[in-house]
Amino acid sequence: MTLTTYQGACHCGRTRFEVDADIDHVRVCDCSVCRRRGALTHRVPKERLRLLTPWSDLSLYQWGSRTAQDFFCPTCGVLPFRRPSDPTAQELAAGVEPFDGWAVNVRCLEGVDLASLPVRHIAGSRI
Numbered sequence: 001m002t003l004t005t006y007q008g009a010c011h012c013g014r015t016r017f018e019v020d021a022d023i024d025h026v027r028v029c030d031c032s033v034c035r036r037r038g039a040l041t042h043r044v045p046k047e048r049l050r051l052l053t054p055w056s057d058l059s060l061y062q063w064g065s066r067t068a069q070d071f072f073c074p075t076c077g078v079l080p081f082r083r084p085s086d087p088t089a090q091e092l093a094a095g096v097e098p099f100d101g102w103a104v105n106v107r108c109l110e111g112v113d114l115a116s117l118p119v120r121h122i123a124g125s126r127i
């Protein structure tokens with residue numbers, strides 16, 4: 001694995017961050033919020049994301065089990081990253097591993113060729 005440091009930002013620039021990642025794929029989830037949002041995400045351990053602007057500048061959207069944290073810019077509305085929800089009992093029984101990290105919106109990163117990345121389709125609506 002080769003980590004690259006990417007610069008990330010929302011559309012208006014109020015939210016800026018850095019992330020160290022080896023982006024060899026992106027995830028597309030079909031759950032109720034992801035399919036509306038259309039983000040391409042990539043998961044990283046939490047210590048690999050560094051917010052360069054104040055946390056207090058971000059808005060937080062929580063829904064459903066309220067274990068996910070969807071951070072978005074209150075000025076331009078773009079979601080730069082989110083903390084995925086904790087697995088449900090059903091998901092744990094199905095072998096889904098808990099994940100304590102960030103799902104970065106790869107669309108917000110500079111220097112990524114989105115068209116070249118393999119897409120993993122995640123069936124978030126059915127688990």
Ligand SMILES: [Zn+2]
Nearest residue numbers: 010012073076
């Ligand atoms: Zn913004």
